[in-house]
Amino acid sequence: xxxxxxxxxxxxxxxxxxxxxxxxxxxxxxxxxxxxxxxxxxxxxxxxxxxxxxxxxxxxxxxxxxxxxxxxxxxxxxxxxxxxxxxxxxxxxxxxxxxxxxxxxxxxxxxxxxxxxxxxxxxxxxxxxxxxxxxxxxxxxxxxxxxxxxxxxxxxxxxxxxxxxxxxxxxxxxxxxxxxxxxxxxxxxxxxxxxxxxxxxxxxxxxxxxxxxxxxxxxxxxxxxxxxxxxxxxxxxxxxxxxxxxxxxxxxxxxxxxxxxxxxxxxxxxxxxxxxxxxxxxxxxxxxxxxxxxxxxxxxxxxxxxxxxxxxxxxxxxxxxxxxxxxxxxxxxxxxxxxxxxxxxxxxxxxxxxxxxxxxxxxxxxxxxxxxxxxxxxxxxxxxxxxxxxxxxxxxxxxxxxxxxxxxxxxxxxxxxxxxxxxxxxxxxxxxxxxxxxxxxxxxxxxxxxxxxxxxxxxxxxxxxxxxxxxxxxxxxxxxxx
Numbered sequence: 001x002x003x004x005x006x007x008x009x010x011x012x013x014x015x016x017x018x019x020x021x022x023x024x025x026x027x028x029x030x031x032x033x034x035x036x037x038x039x040x041x042x043x044x045x046x047x048x049x050x051x052x053x054x055x056x057x058x059x060x061x062x063x064x065x066x067x068x069x070x071x072x073x074x075x076x077x078x079x080x081x082x083x084x085x086x087x088x089x090x091x092x093x094x095x096x097x098x099x100x101x102x103x104x105x106x107x108x109x110x111x112x113x114x115x116x117x118x119x120x121x122x123x124x125x126x127x128x129x130x131x132x133x134x135x136x137x138x139x140x141x142x143x144x145x146x147x148x149x150x151x152x153x154x155x156x157x158x159x160x161x162x163x164x165x166x167x168x169x170x171x172x173x174x175x176x177x178x179x180x181x182x183x184x185x186x187x188x189x190x191x192x193x194x195x196x197x198x199x200x201x202x203x204x205x206x207x208x209x210x211x212x213x214x215x216x217x218x219x220x221x222x223x224x225x226x227x228x229x230x231x232x233x234x235x236x237x238x239x240x241x242x243x244x245x246x247x248x249x250x251x252x253x254x255x256x257x258x259x260x261x262x263x264x265x266x267x268x269x270x271x272x273x274x275x276x277x278x279x280x281x282x283x284x285x286x287x288x289x290x291x292x293x294x295x296x297x298x299x300x301x302x303x304x305x306x307x308x309x310x311x312x313x314x315x316x317x318x319x320x321x322x323x324x325x326x327x328x329x330x331x332x333x334x335x336x337x338x339x340x341x342x343x344x345x346x347x348x349x350x351x352x353x354x355x356x357x358x359x360x361x362x363x364x365x366x367x368x369x370x371x372x373x374x375x376x377x378x379x380x381x382x383x384x385x386x387x388x389x390x391x392x393x394x395x396x397x398x399x400x401x402x403x404x405x406x407x408x409x410x411x412x413x414x415x416x417x418x419x420x421x422x423x424x425x426x427x428x429x430x431x432x433x434x435x436x437x438x439x440x441x442x443x444x445x446x447x448x449x450x451x452x453x454x455x456x457x458x459x460x461x462x463x464x465x466x467x468x469x470x471x472x473x474x475x476x477x478x479x480x481x482x
Contacts, residue, residue: 069359072101076354076399083392089339090395091346098350106357116231116352118345120311124223125341127314128174131295133335134321137328140292141170141183146283149191156195157266160205163188164253167209168246172216173296174314176337177427178436180210189444196267199449200456203441204256204431211427212249215420216242218303218310224344225397225423229415232355232405236416244420245427248472252428252464288324295321340394347398360402373411377418377477380404381425381469389435389465393426400426417476424476425469432461 065073075097083090102108135141148166152158163184170180184206192202215222217238229236260266285293295317302308322332354360384393384400400422408415432438433454438461445453 065359065362068105069357069362071105072097072350072354072357073359073363075101076350079350080387080395083395089342089346090392091339091341091343094346094350095342098346098353102353106353108356113353114349116349118227118348120309121220121224121227121348122341122345123309123311123315125220125311125344126336127311127318128218128220129176129179129335129337129340130332131299131314131318131321132170132173132175132179134318134325134332135292135296136183137331137335138288138292138321138325140285140289143283143285143289144169145184145187149187150283156191156197159188159191159195159197160202160253160257163202164205164209164212164250167206168213168249170213171210171219172213172242173299174218174220174310176220176340177207177210177214177430178440179337181206181437181440185440185444189441193446198260198265198268199445200441200453200460201256201260201266203438203444203453203457204460205253207431207437207441208249208253208256208428210437211424211430212246213242214427215245215423218300220340220344221394221397221423221427223310224394225401225419228348228398228401229404229419232402234405234408234415234419236419240416241420241423244417244472244476245424248424248468248475249428251471252468255467256460288321291324292321343392343394344398347395351398351402355402361406363403365406373407373413374478376407377404377413377421378470378473380407381421381473384422385425385429385465385469388426389429389432389461393430396426397423413477414480417480421469421472421476424472428468428472429461429465431457431464433457 079090079093079097082088082093098113099110102113103110132141145166148162149159152162167180167184170183171177175183185203188202188206189199191197192199213219215225217223217226222238222242225241226236226238257266299310299313299317302313303310318332322329325332351360380400380403384396387396401419404415404418404422407413408418429435430437433442438457442450442454442457
C-alpha cells in the first residue's frame with residue numbers, strides 16, 4: 001500500500017513541479033502558453049476595445065488613457081507573460097517595476113511608492129505558514145488525515161469526499177491550497193489505488209476541496225480578497241465569500257462524480273476493493289500533536305470569536321509551539337511561504353501604483369461603456385479564469401479585483417457576489433497540470449499511468465475553464481443572493 005508520507009516542505013503557489021516522465025510536456029506547455037496568452041489578450045481587447053490607446057473623437061477625456069497610464073499597463077501585461085513562461089516571481093517584478101515607474105517616471109518618493117504596501121496581509125501569510133509548517137512537521141496533519149480515513153472503513157466510495165473535506169478544513173484554517181494538496185496527495189492517491197478509484201477523480205476532489213476552504217476568514221486568500229475589496233471602497237462579507245467558494249466547489253465535485261459515472265470511469269485498476277486499508281501507525285495524537293490541536297482550537301476562538309488579527313494570532317501560536325522545538329527553528333522558518341509573500345506584496349504595491357495614476361478607473365469606465373455591468377462581470381470571470389490556468393491566481397486577484405470597484409459603483413450588483421464570482425473563477429481552474437496543484441496529482445500517480453493522467457487532467461481542466469466561471473457568475477452575480 002502507498003504510505004501516507006509527507007514531504008517536509010510543501011510547495012507554494014509559485015514552486016515548479018516537474019514530472020520528468022511526461023516528456024512531451026515542455027512542447028505542449030509552450031504551445032498552450034502561446035495560445036492562452038493570445039486568448040487572454042484577445043479577451044482584454046474584447047472588453048476594453050481598440051479605443052484603449054487611440055480614443056475616438058468626442059471620447060470622454062476622463063476615460064482616455066495617457067502615456068503615464070499606458071506604460072504601466074503594458075508593463076503589467078509583460079510581467080504576466082514573463083511569469084507564465086519562466087519561473088520568475090511576479091511579485092519581485094512588481095516591486096522593481098513600481099520603483100522604476102514610480103521613481104523615474106512619476107517622480108514619487110520611496111515612501112509614496114510603498115504607501116499601500118500590504119503589511120497586514122504579509123503578516124498573515126508569514127503567521128499561518130509558520131504555524132502550519134510546524135503542524136506538518138510534528139505529524140499533526142498526518143494524524144488528522146488518518147483519523148478521517150478511518151471513519152469510512154469499508155465504504156471506499158466515500159474516500160474522495162473525506163479528502164475533499166480534509167483539504168477544505170486545512171485551507172480554511174490557513175494552509176495554502178497547493179500546500180494542502182501536497183500534504184494530502186500521497187495518501188489520497190495511494191488509497192485510490194487500493195480501492196480501485198480513478199486517481200484522476202481523487203485528485204480532482206483534493207484540489208476542489210482545497211479551493212472550497214481557500215477563502216475562509218482565516219485563510220490567506222480570504223484575507224487578501226477582503227482587504228483588497230475594503231481598500232478599494234467596496235467591503236464584502238468574509239463569511240459569504242467562504243460559503244460561496246465552498247458551495248461552488250461542492251457543486252463542481254458533484255458534477256465531476258456525475259460525469260465520471262456516466263463515462264464509467266469512477267472505478268479502474270486491477271486492485272481489489274479493500275475494507276481493511278491497513279496502516280499500523282497510531283491514529284491517536286500524542287505529546288506535541290495534542291498541544292498543536294489545542295493551539296489550532298485556540299486560534300479559531302481568538303480569530304473568529306474575538307476578532308483578533310489572524311496574522312498575530314498564528315505567529316503567537318507558532319511561537320508557543322516553537323519553544324518546544326528549539327533545535328528545528330530553521331526548518332520552521334524555511335516553511336514560511338516567502339515566495340507568496342513576495343508575490344502578494346509586489347503585486348498589490350504595483351496595482352496600487354496603477355490606481356494612483358488612474359489606470360484602474362479608466363479601464364473600468366471603458367468596460368462599462370461597452371454594455372451592461374452584469375455581462376462585463378461575466379467577461380471578467382472568464383478573463384481571470386483563462387489567465388489563472390497558467391498564471392498565478394493570487395497575482396491575478398490582486399490585479400482584477402480593483403476593477404470591480406467602478407463596476408459596482410454604477411450598478412446594483414452585489415459587491416460580495418461579484419467579487420466572490422471573480423475570486424472563485426480565478427482559483428477553480430487550478431486543476432490544470434501546469435498549476436502546482438495539478439502537477440502534484442500527476443506526480444503522485446504510478447509512473448506507468450502519468451502520461452494518461454496528464455492527458456486526462458488536461459481535458460478535465462479545459463472543461464472546468466469552460467464551465468466554472470459561468471457557474472460562479474450565474475449563481476452569484478445575477479441572483480443577488482449575497
